[in-house]
Amino acid sequence: MAEKLAEVYDKYNIEIIGTRRGRGANILTTTDGLYILEPFRGSVNRLEQEYVLKGLFQKEGFLDLDALILNREGELITYDRYHQPFVLKRHFAGEECDMRNLADVVRAVQKLAELHSFGQNVATSFPKEWEKAKREKDRIMQKEICQAIAEGEELEQVARIYGMTPVAVRELVKQSNQNEVSEEVDTEDSSASDYDEKKERLESGKKSADRVLETFIRRNRELRKIHKFVSGMKRKNSFETLFLQTFSEYYDKGVRCEQIFTEVMKDTTISQNIWECHYGICHGNYNQHNVIIADGKEAIIHFERFSRGNQLDDLYQFARKVMEKNHFDYEILEMILDTYARKMELSGDDYKYMYVLFSYPEKFWKIANGYYNTNKAFLSPKHVEKLKMVMEQEKEKNEMLAQYSAFHLN
Numbered sequence: 001m002a003e004k005l006a007e008v009y010d011k012y013n014i015e016i017i018g019t020r021r022g023r024g025a026n027i028l029t030t031t032d033g034l035y036i037l038e039p040f041r042g043s044v045n046r047l048e049q050e051y052v053l054k055g056l057f058q059k060e061g062f063l064d065l066d067a068l069i070l071n072r073e074g075e076l077i078t079y080d081r082y083h084q085p086f087v088l089k090r091h092f093a094g095e096e097c098d099m100r101n102l103a104d105v106v107r108a109v110q111k112l113a114e115l116h117s118f119g120q121n122v123a124t125s126f127p128k129e130w131e132k133a134k135r136e137k138d139r140i141m142q143k144e145i146c147q148a149i150a151e152g153e154e155l156e157q158v159a160r161i162y163g164m165t166p167v168a169v170r171e172l173v174k175q176s177n178q179n180e181v182s183e184e185v186d187t188e189d190s191s192a193s194d195y196d197e198k199k200e201r202l203e204s205g206k207k208s209a210d211r212v213l214e215t216f217i218r219r220n221r222e223l224r225k226i227h228k229f230v231s232g233m234k235r236k237n238s239f240e241t242l243f244l245q246t247f248s249e250y251y252d253k254g255v256r257c258e259q260i261f262t263e264v265m266k267d268t269t270i271s272q273n274i275w276e277c278h279y280g281i282c283h284g285n286y287n288q289h290n291v292i293i294a295d296g297k298e299a300i301i302h303f304e305r306f307s308r309g310n311q312l313d314d315l316y317q318f319a320r321k322v323m324e325k326n327h328f329d330y331e332i333l334e335m336i337l338d339t340y341a342r343k344m345e346l347s348g349d350d351y352k353y354m355y356v357l358f359s360y361p362e363k364f365w366k367i368a369n370g371y372y373n374t375n376k377a378f379l380s381p382k383h384v385e386k387l388k389m390v391m392e393q394e395k396e397k398n399e400m401l402a403q404y405s406a407f408h409l410n
Helices: 002-009 044-060 102-150 155-161 166-178 190-231 238-266 268-278 312-325 330-341 348-359 362-372 382-409
Strands: 016-021 026-030 033-039 085-090 279-282 291-294 297-300 307-310
Touching: 002 033, 044 102, 102 155, 102 166, 102 279, 102 291, 102 297, 102 312, 102 330, 155 166, 190 238, 190 268, 190 279, 190 307, 190 362, 238 268, 238 348, 238 362, 238 382, 268 279, 268 307, 268 348, 307 312, 312 330, 312 348, 312 382, 330 382, 348 382, 362 382
Parallel strands: none
Antiparallel strands: 016 026, 026 033, 033 085, 279 307, 291 297
């Protein structure tokens, strides 16, 4: 393993002082700071988008991200001798955010608000920057293919290397001979740009709302399916008996959330207010594992799930994780929302949106879904423990939501 990775390290312009194992990766101490080498399992297209996105954040002045590092050949992915892919990123000294440490939570929320503030500017420039990057990539590929063909390389071999059909390669060479690829100058007037940006905000906002509603609908459908399955069993274990006893309460809440969310999003004034104010780059997986806390500094890592959409979804996901770790203490929720609102203003419509998200019985669905996809012959007693814990948490969450409703919705 060490020899294999050493070959990978040698493909980067870094001088390594020491290495250690991290969470499924290798952390490198170098003369230029910390880096992390991770196995790559995702989409190349998404990785290239992430590279462009982080470059825009850096241009805006937001530097506390795990920037992707190009290898000596200018590529994002580096392969070992067995053709296993790796990516190298900047890394940060410090510890993961402690959800029970309120000082850590405040700093993580402040960093999220800062990310979202920068992310609103980046979301506007990202589409054009990404199109520009794609055109440049296509130009380079076209040049390489034409050169290979001109030097006598077999058409089929070139097509295999670039993952294209021979017909596509032939057409590309023909186009190149007819007209050289040149960088297009964007002559759009500012009014057209403003219109497109507003349209993008509304379309992305609608997609975000549709995703939330689709999630509610899908989960409610899955709960019905699981209920039907358990009801049809002749012999029921303790988990299945408890599940049937509590099903109606949680399922009814899920259906109400689906109905309320549908009604809220039908109000175009509410929905447009939310999209106008909270459209931007979303992290997509903002939790304790992806926030590094150090003395005087916070950093954000793992942007694989980034998107353009409603940034309140990031805030909800983080707040929900914190509340689960702290018995749904309403004062902690207020602390989170107040901290975020100092940077990113929250309106009454935003609080309505957050209320519906918090109301959905997500943990009950998760436990039920986990049970359904587990081997029933070897069902762990932990399933019963988890379900009982969810029932206790639901009581705490109901108390929190009652306070929340009284303060923000009445």
